[in-house]
Amino acid sequence: MKITLAKTAGFCMGVKRAVQIALKTTRQDTRIFTSGPLIHNRQAVEALQIKGIEAAVSSTEISSGVLIVRAHGMPREEIEQLRSRGVNIVDATCPHVLSSQHKIKKYSDQGYFVVIVGDRRHPEIISLQSFAPAGHVVIETQDEVDQLPEAERAIVIAQTTFNEQEYEAISGLIRKRYGKCLVFDSICQATSDRQQEVHQLAGTVDAVVVVGGKNSANTRRLAEIAHQRGIRSFHVETAVELNEEDFKDFTHVGVTAGASTPNWITADVINRLKGFGRVRDPWRYWLFALTAFLLHSNLLVSMGAAMLSVFTLAVYRYPAGGWMTPEESLFPMMAFFYTYAMYTLNRQRKTIPLSVRRNKLQMRLSGVSIVLALIVAFVDSNVTGSLLALALLAGYLYQVEIRKPSQDFPNRWFNEIPLSKDLFTAAAMTIVVGFLPLINRIGSSDLRHVFALCLIFLLTFIKTVALDLMDIEGDRLIGKETLPVVIGKKQTEIFLALLSLSLGVFAWYLLHSRGFPRISWLILSGPLYTVIYLVYYKMIKFNQAMLFETIVETKFVFLGLLGLMWMMIS
Numbered sequence: 001m002k003i004t005l006a007k008t009a010g011f012c013m014g015v016k017r018a019v020q021i022a023l024k025t026t027r028q029d030t031r032i033f034t035s036g037p038l039i040h041n042r043q044a045v046e047a048l049q050i051k052g053i054e055a056a057v058s059s060t061e062i063s064s065g066v067l068i069v070r071a072h073g074m075p076r077e078e079i080e081q082l083r084s085r086g087v088n089i090v091d092a093t094c095p096h097v098l099s100s101q102h103k104i105k106k107y108s109d110q111g112y113f114v115v116i117v118g119d120r121r122h123p124e125i126i127s128l129q130s131f132a133p134a135g136h137v138v139i140e141t142q143d144e145v146d147q148l149p150e151a152e153r154a155i156v157i158a159q160t161t162f163n164e165q166e167y168e169a170i171s172g173l174i175r176k177r178y179g180k181c182l183v184f185d186s187i188c189q190a191t192s193d194r195q196q197e198v199h200q201l202a203g204t205v206d207a208v209v210v211v212g213g214k215n216s217a218n219t220r221r222l223a224e225i226a227h228q229r230g231i232r233s234f235h236v237e238t239a240v241e242l243n244e245e246d247f248k249d250f251t252h253v254g255v256t257a258g259a260s261t262p263n264w265i266t267a268d269v270i271n272r273l274k275g276f277g278r279v280r281d282p283w284r285y286w287l288f289a290l291t292a293f294l295l296h297s298n299l300l301v302s303m304g305a306a307m308l309s310v311f312t313l314a315v316y317r318y319p320a321g322g323w324m325t326p327e328e329s330l331f332p333m334m335a336f337f338y339t340y341a342m343y344t345l346n347r348q349r350k351t352i353p354l355s356v357r358r359n360k361l362q363m364r365l366s367g368v369s370i371v372l373a374l375i376v377a378f379v380d381s382n383v384t385g386s387l388l389a390l391a392l393l394a395g396y397l398y399q400v401e402i403r404k405p406s407q408d409f410p411n412r413w414f415n416e417i418p419l420s421k422d423l424f425t426a427a428a429m430t431i432v433v434g435f436l437p438l439i440n441r442i443g444s445s446d447l448r449h450v451f452a453l454c455l456i457f458l459l460t461f462i463k464t465v466a467l468d469l470m471d472i473e474g475d476r477l478i479g480k481e482t483l484p485v486v487i488g489k490k491q492t493e494i495f496l497a498l499l500s501l502s503l504g505v506f507a508w509y510l511l512h513s514r515g516f517p518r519i520s521w522l523i524l525s526g527p528l529y530t531v532i533y534l535v536y537y538k539m540i541k542f543n544q545a546m547l548f549e550t551i552v553e554t555k556f557v558f559l560g561l562l563g564l565m566w567m568m569i570s
Helices: 013-025 042-050 076-084 095-109 123-129 142-147 164-177 189-202 217-228 263-274 282-296 299-317 330-348 360-380 382-397 420-444 447-470 472-478 483-487 489-513 517-537 542-569
Strands: 002-005 032-035 053-056 066-069 088-091 113-117 136-139 153-158 180-183 207-211 232-236 252-257
Touching: 002 263, 013 032, 013 042, 013 066, 013 095, 042 053, 076 088, 095 113, 095 123, 095 153, 113 123, 113 164, 123 136, 136 142, 142 164, 153 164, 164 180, 164 189, 189 207, 189 217, 189 252, 207 217, 207 263, 217 232, 252 263, 263 542, 282 299, 282 542, 299 330, 299 420, 299 447, 299 542, 330 360, 330 382, 330 420, 360 382, 382 420, 420 447, 447 483, 447 489, 447 517, 447 542, 483 489, 489 517, 517 542
Parallel strands: 002 252, 032 053, 032 066, 066 088, 113 136, 113 153, 153 180, 207 232, 207 252
Antiparallel strands: none
């Protein structure tokens, strides 16, 4: 089954802005509320609740603290009342909604009658009405135009997420009713683009899946447009609502998402759809199922750590070459067990709601892996075992909350410190994979060992940041301040490209200038592989996130295989 993802699916600018403002607000030492759900997506709201952002049912509940005005805006009167009670107001209203508010206030002050087109119950419409003291009316359909009151002059403005074609029809009728009538094109471009894409998708696919909150107006309209085009449409909030039986007769399915739908939810839906092929394409189905299992069980990243250890040992053994000794073979096993334990623990704690559920079996397996990693390390030496125990403790403390000692230092977790995820992961891999095997070789340490440690750190850092690019929305919501979250997506892409190229050039120069040409191809393969998957990243959409993650995680497996080849032929 072919799956086509709409280009504009996912968070719009206004939603991204509201989420970013809300997350910055969590650093204040006070209770934080939103005027109803910040955005119309239950899963995103649950993630924000974990961060301490409470959705208030009514503004009367709030007597102190901070109130975040959600993307839809809120009535002026309520904001003024809250301020009079000492509530600190943080405005996250979408700029497009703010523009509509300003236009309504401007022309209402000049005596214009205001006609607002949209859903009367929608919070955006409720907020817009408060800016029209000179008189206004809200209509939803063309039939209501005949009931409009008389007025010398009027303006017409629409809910930013209203159906574009319906608004054109309604505003055309209103123009004929009033002599002087100003019609504003207030439907935001993101909404317009999504609606146009659904029209186009409906003409090329067998069915359309619309992903987003059931209470989201713009998402519901996407489903309505698909239904009006006469094809099967499915409006789902999460992947679990999809039934394989419903898709057995389809060969091409289109997927789109509302403006308040996080990318990770849409990616889950696409991955589930890709898995609906057990009968028609069994080989592809089982390959997909195996890949998903290796990724989600943390086995692939653990195998990558073990193979990176093999690669490192191959570099350490140069120029002598030869196969690993029994003592050296302990280190790949230790790297595997350590990585599995740490990744499983960190993924099972403080995760995105409904995205990764706590799995008791995996938690038990992580405990077994900790024990096995320590056994292997102590078999090597007491020093190795003690250092690994410290590394395991550090990995556990990564999830420990830092209590607030002063007004200037907010409550947060270690993994919320800027760049901590990227730097800690790279440092842990460097210690376990690169440094521990050197403990018994301190006397023979040379520049090659130092270079290998730097290479491990940089390759792991680049790999972690590359995966962060795909998870930027989820990291924002759960508070992980990764490099893409801190400096932005485009800047991160440029930084990774320059870092990878610089690493490759430096490796080439250093190895050749120091007389290691025979192993230079092995060292250079790391930066080369990195450049290849970064180029591939620019060519894909987030619906191919699992494939991209597989390619990235396979880098260390590839390097380990090259290391084994080097050992065999040297």
